[in-house]
Amino acid sequence: MIVSSNADVAAVLYEIGEILTIKDDRFRSRAYLLAAQRITSLTEDVKKVKERGELDQIPGVGKSIAATITEVIDTGESKVLEELRESLPPGVRQLMELEGIGPKNAMRLVDELKVSSIDDLEKAAKEERVRVLKGFGEKKEQNILQSIEDYRNRQTRFLLGAILPVVDDMLAWMRESPAVLRAEVAGSYRRRRETIGDLDLLVASDDPDAASARFVAMPPVERVVSHGSTKSTVFLRGHLQVDCRVIPPEAYGAALQYFTGSKDHNVKLRTIGVKAGYKLNEYGLFRREDDKLVASETEEEIYKTLGMDWMPPELRENRGEIEAATEHRLPKLVELDEIRGDLHCHSSWSEGTMTIEEVAEKARALGLSYVVITDHSKSLGIARGLDEKRLREQGKEIDALNRRLRGFTVLKGIECDIKSDGSMDLPDSSLEELDYVVASIHSGFKNDEETMTNRMVSAMRNEHVHAIGHPTGRIIQKRKPYPLNLERVFEEAAAQHVAMEINAFPERLDLDDVSCRQAMEAGVVMSIGTDAHALNQMEFLPLGVSVARRGWLTSKDVANTRTAKDLVRLRRG
C-alpha cells in the first residue's frame, strides 16, 4: 500500500507514540505524539514537504521522525512501528481501552492472569481471579466489570450539533443553584471541535460541596463515577461522560484556560511559562521562585503575562496560534453576527419540508438578510430534483415572494449535480437565470482521485457555478471523504473565484477546519450553508461559523459576509 494522506502518516506516528507510552518511554512518546499532531494539522501535503527535503523543518519533527515519515511515504510501512507492535504482548492495547486501566495495570493483567482480550479479562473478573493480585482488590475487580460494560455500550464521540441542547439544559440546572456563581462548559466543546468525547463543566463557587452535590444530582445522570468536593465525574443517559470541576471564583480564568485546552496547547503554554519562570495550573499563574500568584481571574491576564494576546478557544489546538499570539498577528476571526445569509437551503420543491416563505421567515428570525434557495437538480430523482421547467416555476414564486418581503431577499439558487463527466445537470441557459449556483457531487464516490478531481475542476470551470457543495462528501464517523486532490481543487477555485462550501450540517461540517485553512491560504473564499431540509436545521449556521473560525478564517474569507448584491458577483473576484 502506498500511503496517500497526512492522516495516514500521522496515524503511524500516533501508534508509535501510544506504544511508547505503554512502555513508559515518556519523552520519546511525547515527541512522536506531538509530531503526529503537527502532521495532522499541516495545511500542505506532507509528501510535498518530503520532496523538498524539508520534513525536519516541521516543528516537532527531527532527523529520526523525518526518516520514519519518509519510510512511511515510500513503503507504506514503518519498521519502528512493526518492531514496537511485536514487542507488546497481545491484548495490552485492547485492555487499555477500558476506563481505569492504564499501561501498568494492562501489562500486569496480561502477564499475571494470562489474559489477551477484554473477553478474557471479563471471565477472570467474574471468577474473582483479579482481586487476589497484589494492588488489586474487590472494588477494582468490580470497576473492571463496570468498565467492560461501559466499553461495550459506549458511543465513540458525539456530534457537536447533538451536544448543544444537552449543554444548555445542564447549564440551566447548575445556574439555578445559589452555590453556583458561574458555570460554563470548557474542553473540546468550547473549542467547538466537530465531535465531542466528553464534557468538561466548570463551576465557580464558594461552596464546592454544595455545587458538586448539585452536579451529581442532575436529572439525566445515570451513574456517578467519582464524587469529590472539587472534582466529580458522571455518565448521562446515552453514555455521555461529564466531568465537573469546582473552583473558587478568583481562579475562574485560570481554570477556564486550563480546562479549555487543548492538551497540546496547554503543554506548549506551560513549557513557555516554565522558561519564563512561571508555573501554570488550574488555580493560576505563579512565579516559581516564591510561588506568588501573578494572574488567575481572567484568561486575558494569564496570556498577557506570558507575552501573548488572548486567543479564541477555536484556535487553541497548537497549530501555530501561540506563535501568532506572541507576535501579535492573530487573525480577527469571522463572527456569527457578520453572517448575512444562509447559502444552502432546501425547500419543499425538492426534499425539504418547508415552503420558501417559511424559509425566508425563519432566516429573518435568525437575523439574516437573505437566503439562497438551493433545491436539488433533476438527476437526483429520489429527492424530487428540479428540471428546467420546475426551476423556472420556482423562480416565479420567488419573484412574487420578494415583491412582498421588505428588507429581506430570497435568492434563486440550485444545488446542481455535477455529473460523472464533470458537466452540470442543468443547461447553462437555466443556470444563468440564477443568483447563486452550488455544484455538488452525489455519486461515484468510489472513483479514483484523478477522476474525482477532474470532475470537480471541470464543474468549477463552468462560469455559472459559484460554489462547490460539501466538497469532500464525508459523513462524520460514517463515510470517508471521496478521494480528491484538494490542493489542485483549491488552486482552481482560487483562480476561478469559486467558493468552497462549509456545509454546516452536523454530520457533514465539510470542508473541515484544517482543509478550510488550507483553502484560505490558497486564496479561496468559503461559502457557509446549512443544507437545511427542515426549519430547525437552519439553526445549524453557527456550527459552520465554528468550522470557519477553527480554520482561521476572517470575514473577507467568507462569502456570507457579503451583501446579497456582492454575493452574486462572486465570480468576478
Next chain:
DNA sequence: GCCGTTTTCGGCCCGACTGTTTTCAGTCG
C-alpha cells in the same frame, strides 16, 4: 526524540480522585 534568551546536554506540565496502600501508585484529563 526534540530542542535551545538555562543550546549541543539535560531537560521535557500539573493536580485530583480512587483504591489500596499505612505513605503512595496508577490513572485521568
